[in-house]
Amino acid sequence: xxxxxxxxxxxxxxxxxxxxxxxxxxxxxxxxxxxxxxxxxxxxxxxxxxxxxxxxxxxxxxxxxxxxxxxxxxxxxxxxxxxxxxxxxxxxxxxxxxxxxxxxxxxxxxxxxxxxxxxxxxxxxxxxxxxxxxxxxxxxxxxxxxxxxxxxxxxxxxxxxxxxxxxxxxxxxxxxxxxxxxxxxxxxxxxxxxxxxxxxxxxxxxxxxxxxxxxxxxxxxxxxxxxxxxxxxxxxxxxxxxxxxxxxxxxxxxxxxxxxxxxxxxxxxxxxxxxxxxxxxx
Amino acid sequence: xxxxxxxxxxxxxxxxxxxxxxxxxxxxxxxxxxxxxxxxxxxxxxxxxxxxxxxxxxxxxxxxxxxxxxxxxxxxxxxxxxxxxxxxxxxxxxxxxxxxxxxxxxxxxxxxxxxxxxxxxxxxxxxxxxxxxxxxxxxxxxxxxxxxxxxxxxxxxxxxxxxxxxxxxxxxxxxxxxxxxxxxxxxxxxxxxxxxxxxxxxxxxxxxxxxxxxxxxxxxxxxxxxxxxxxxxxxxxxxxxxxxxxxxxxxxxxxxxxxxxxxxxxxxxxxxxxxxxxxxxxxxxxx
Numbered sequence: 001x002x003x004x005x006x007x008x009x010x011x012x013x014x015x016x017x018x019x020x021x022x023x024x025x026x027x028x029x030x031x032x033x034x035x036x037x038x039x040x041x042x043x044x045x046x047x048x049x050x051x052x053x054x055x056x057x058x059x060x061x062x063x064x065x066x067x068x069x070x071x072x073x074x075x076x077x078x079x080x081x082x083x084x085x086x087x088x089x090x091x092x093x094x095x096x097x098x099x100x101x102x103x104x105x106x107x108x109x110x111x112x113x114x115x116x117x118x119x120x121x122x123x124x125x126x127x128x129x130x131x132x133x134x135x136x137x138x139x140x141x142x143x144x145x146x147x148x149x150x151x152x153x154x155x156x157x158x159x160x161x162x163x164x165x166x167x168x169x170x171x172x173x174x175x176x177x178x179x180x181x182x183x184x185x186x187x188x189x190x191x192x193x194x195x196x197x198x199x200x201x202x203x204x205x206x207x208x209x210x211x212x213x214x215x216x217x218x219x220x221x222x223x224x225x226x227x228x229x230x231x232x233x234x235x236x237x238x239x240x241x242x243x244x245x246x247x248x249x250x251x252x253x254x255x256x257x258x259x260x261x262x263x264x265x266x267x268x269x270x271x272x273x274x275x276x277x278x279x280x281x282x
Numbered sequence: 283x284x285x286x287x288x289x290x291x292x293x294x295x296x297x298x299x300x301x302x303x304x305x306x307x308x309x310x311x312x313x314x315x316x317x318x319x320x321x322x323x324x325x326x327x328x329x330x331x332x333x334x335x336x337x338x339x340x341x342x343x344x345x346x347x348x349x350x351x352x353x354x355x356x357x358x359x360x361x362x363x364x365x366x367x368x369x370x371x372x373x374x375x376x377x378x379x380x381x382x383x384x385x386x387x388x389x390x391x392x393x394x395x396x397x398x399x400x401x402x403x404x405x406x407x408x409x410x411x412x413x414x415x416x417x418x419x420x421x422x423x424x425x426x427x428x429x430x431x432x433x434x435x436x437x438x439x440x441x442x443x444x445x446x447x448x449x450x451x452x453x454x455x456x457x458x459x460x461x462x463x464x465x466x467x468x469x470x471x472x473x474x475x476x477x478x479x480x481x482x483x484x485x486x487x488x489x490x491x492x493x494x495x496x497x498x499x500x501x502x503x504x505x506x507x508x509x510x511x512x513x514x515x516x517x518x519x520x521x522x523x524x525x526x527x528x529x530x531x532x533x534x535x536x537x538x539x540x541x542x543x544x545x546x547x548x549x550x551x552x553x554x555x556x557x558x559x560x561x562x563x564x565x566x567x568x569x
Contacts, residue, residue: 007473008390012400015383015444022441023407026418033417086307089300096304103308105558106315109551111502113519114543117526118318121533129317132333161311166567169559173568207566218411221504225523239413239505246417247509259414270409280566281401281449 034256044253051257061258063233064241068262070148071237072216075155079212080205082156083163088197091171101168104161112158116225119154123226144234147227151235154222159215163208170204171197207280210273217266238262315544321537322348329533352538361521362542368432368507368517369500372439373493379440380447381489385477387448388455389463401452404445405564412442412505420509432515435507439500446499446564447492453565454488455481491557498547518543 034051036044055061090097107115122129123140131138140150178196186192220239223229229236229244236244238258246255270277320336321329323344338344352358383404387397395403419438420429428434458481466476482489507517516524522539551558559567 003389003467003473004391005473008386008392011382011386011390011477012392015379015404015448016400018379019404019407019441019444022437023410023415026415026422027410029418029422030414033421090304092300094297094300094304096301100304100308102552102555104311105551105555106548107311108558108562109498109502109547110315111519111540111543111547113502113504113522114540115314117522117531117536118314118540118544120531121321121536122314122317124533127330127333129313129336133335157310157314162562166559166563169567204567207563211563214409218413220413221519224504225526239411242413243416243505247420252417252421256414256417259411259416262411263414266409266411270406277405278398278402281405282398 030256031260033252034254034260036253038252040250040252047253051254052261054254055257055261060233060236060241064236064238064258065265067148067234067236068217068219068238071152071155071219072213075152075159076209076212076216078152078156079160079163080209082160083167083208084201084205086160086164087167087171088193091168101165104164107158107161110158112221113225115154115158116222119150119226123150141227142231144231147231147234151223151226154226155216155219159212163212166204166208167201170201174200203276203280206273206276210270210277213269214266217262315548318537318540318544321533322541324348324534326532326534348534348538352535352542357516357521357525358539358542361516361518364432364511364515365501365517368435368439368515369497371432371436372443372500373496375436376440376443376447376496377489377493380444381451381482382477384448384451385455385481388452389460389481401449404448407442407445408564416505416509419506423510428510430511430514432511434510435503435515435517438506438510439503442503443496443499447496449564450492450561451485451488453560454485454492458484488557491554491561494550494554495557495561498550501547 033044035046035048037047037050038044090100120141123131125131125137125139125142128140130140138146140146174196178200179192182192182196218239219237220243223235223237223240227235229240239262242255242258242262245251245258317336320338323338323346324332324336324342325345325347328342332341334341336342386392387400391397392400419434423429423431423434462480462484463476466480467473471479501517502519503517504519504523507520508523511517511520518539522536522543525539526536554561
């Protein structure tokens with residue numbers, strides 16, 4: 001039962017005003033910047049959509065889009081599959097399960113910048129942790145393809161536990177009776193997965209997918225610290241490119257246009273899943 | 283009898299395999315932390331020469347010199363202080379602003395926009411990539427002369443964490459039994475008294491969990507700390523990036539710094555373990 005009282009306005013206005021003021025205003029300001037040629041010390045010149053048009057003929061920008069898309073989709077796909085697999089595997093009564101859960105909680109909140117710098121030493125070619133253990137000389141950070149893979153691998157290390165923990169929680173909500181009943185019909189584990197586990201997990205899969213995709217598009221810290229976008233521009237994701245254009249070359253207008261295009265890309269994915277989100281918060 | 287024993291044996295082998303697998307997965311998650319620790323207590327000469335798992339005492343003689351040197355540096359102490367002030371300031375402000383709003387959405391009726399739409403609106407703020415507002419915030423803070431101040435960073439962090447608090451606390455209030463509040467209402471208690479004396483106290487565990495998660499998020503924030511707080515209010519992550527820039531990659535110090543940065547949020551994550559699934563999915567999945 002919902003109540004009605006004047007107090008509600010007093011309660012909600014401070015937060016609502018804060019968010020309005022501090023996101024809507026910068027957002028509109030950013031949109032305006034993206035339509036201007038902005039140079040510090042000179043008056044802004046309105047140039048319409050020119051910043052957006054030049055994006056499509058800027059091969060650094062196109063490269064960033066491709067790098068970002070590869071990072072997001074390869075990374076998130078692997079995290080999802082691994083997360084579901086591990087959750088199914090360890091969804092049984094084991095004493096070690098709570099230990100496993102505790103250990104896998106650790107990477108979640110580890111400071112991304114620190115993780116990025118730390119992985120420089122882990123990926124180090126001579127005497128780094130991985131090459132030392134494998135007794136190999138993999139050019140983790142000096143070869144463009146390996147470098148992108150290295151970034152994806154860090155993301156997988158940090159976020160697979162996230163998928164795992166959530167899917168494990170979701171699986172524990174599936175009543176055992178379902179499996180007991182199914183055992184009378186079939187013995188195949190694949191059928192169990194296809195007709196019980198997967199349908200039961202589906203709402204959770206959409207939520208995790210949404211959360212991971214929107215977060216992955218925001219990635220900045222890891223490439224900033226681990227590879228600084230290199231070698232060359234092999235790991236220069238869109239956020240980094242926008243940051244560089246803005247805060248290194250002080251081309252505020254073009255930088256704003258780049259970040260708005262990123263925003264639009266993210267929105268496309270969110271809109272595709274919007275119906276489901278609304279159901280959750282009904 | 284033999285058949286039973288055979289099944290029993292197969293069960294045993296199966297659980298043994300699962301155990302090994304669990305240990306491997308746990309090891310992969312833990313290895314980077316161990317490696318950082320192992321690096322941080324090595325002498326600089328041994329940073330590159332000791333290979334593989336680098337077990338202290340067996341493969342090398344550990345030392346605390348790197349830790350001492352790093353912690354005695356004025357810049358490190360200053361950035362620790364900055365990080366703590368900004369994280370605590372943000373958490374308090376965001377709770378003060380967010381909790382009443384969450385309560386209002388959970389318990390009072392809104393029309394145009396409806397309660398659901400208000401929640402979605404708060405939630406939608408999380409979709410915005412922070413990089414979109416980096417330059418606007420930079421110019422706004424420059425205009426108000428707030429560049430390189432803790433206040434600016436607290437304000438920005440509040441902005442990005444407020445939707446998180448509102449959405450999660452709304453769910454926490456919704457999960458409380460409404461009968462208590464209704465009984466108090468019948469007894470003549472005011473709405474504010476009910477919120478302050480009953481609901482807030484009952485929701486305290488969620489409140490603490492949300493507070494700790496915001497602490498960790500703010501501690502970890504880098505993009506805005508880098509653009510706004512470049513000289514006097516460097517936070518731990520910015521300090522770390524700066525040190526690598528000026529002194530080059532000294533593995534032993536890098537490991538110490540990484541551990542200083544990582545330890546508080548990792549401890550916070552472990553403290554809120556039971557809440558983490560709910561927290562990170564904005565209440566959509568109940569863990």
